[in-house]
Amino acid sequence: xxxxxxxxxxxxxxxxxxxxxxxxxxxxxxxxxxxxxxxxxxxxxxxxxxxxxxxxxxxxxxxxxxxxxxxxxxxxxxxxxxxxxxxxxxxxxxxxxxxxxxxxxxxxxxxxxxxxxxxxxxxxxxxxxxxxxxxxxxxxxxxxxxxxxxxxxxxxxxxxxxxxxxxxxxxxxxxxxxxxxxxxxxxxxxxxxxxxxxxxxxxxxxxxxxxxxxxxxxxxxxxxx
Numbered sequence: 001x002x003x004x005x006x007x008x009x010x011x012x013x014x015x016x017x018x019x020x021x022x023x024x025x026x027x028x029x030x031x032x033x034x035x036x037x038x039x040x041x042x043x044x045x046x047x048x049x050x051x052x053x054x055x056x057x058x059x060x061x062x063x064x065x066x067x068x069x070x071x072x073x074x075x076x077x078x079x080x081x082x083x084x085x086x087x088x089x090x091x092x093x094x095x096x097x098x099x100x101x102x103x104x105x106x107x108x109x110x111x112x113x114x115x116x117x118x119x120x121x122x123x124x125x126x127x128x129x130x131x132x133x134x135x136x137x138x139x140x141x142x143x144x145x146x147x148x149x150x151x152x153x154x155x156x157x158x159x160x161x162x163x164x165x166x167x168x169x170x171x172x173x174x175x176x177x178x179x180x181x182x183x184x185x186x187x188x189x190x191x192x193x194x195x196x197x198x199x200x201x202x203x204x205x206x207x208x209x210x211x212x213x214x215x216x217x218x219x220x221x222x223x224x225x
Contacts, residue, residue, distance in 0.1 A: 032057035107152035
């Protein structure tokens with residue numbers, strides 16, 4: 001069974017430094033100017049979008065996903081994968097996992113979730129936990145969630161905010177987000193690959209959509225049509 005060994009986390013500033021140093025080799029050893037964050041919402045075919053994603057300095061995907069194998073839509077590169085324990089894997093979630101960096105988002109551990117990783121995950125999968133104190137809590141604050149609320153961001157929005165925190169001067173390209181215009185207010189989330197996933201009560205899509213719009217107005221986030 002795959003488990004995470006409990007260790008004392010480093011001080012908050014060091015957590016960002018460690019993640020940044022782990023990500024830099026995936027961006028060619030230099031600070032990325034563009035980071036593509038690719039969610040799992042359905043998107044129409046687009047060679048322009050696929051080219052923008054694959055041409056980014058760093059490509060981040062998450063949970064249930066499959067890259068392009070036919071008509072271009074979401075590109076083929078994957079440098080970083082953001083997972084959570086309840087992931088329903090897609091065809092490429094664990095494909096060639098040794099060549100990627102995997103980040104484990106576990107916001108529920110701040111509340112009640114403490115279960116081990118699924119036993120069917122690759123036994124040699126190396127995971128870097130995303131600090132709730134340093135990153136998830138700041139994403140919650142950016143979404144203006146009350147401190148007492150049992151609520152946390154979806155993996156996609158957490159990944160967007162995490163990449164901006166690590167590389168504040170980079171332009172974040174966002175594709176396949178369920179919070180893009182016309183996609184909020186749902187009880188389930190459709191996927192570009194596979195069936196829909198039920199939206200759990202801990203998520204607040206309207207809050208996430210407002211945060212994404214604010215970040216777009218701020219100039220560092222660029223949704224890809």
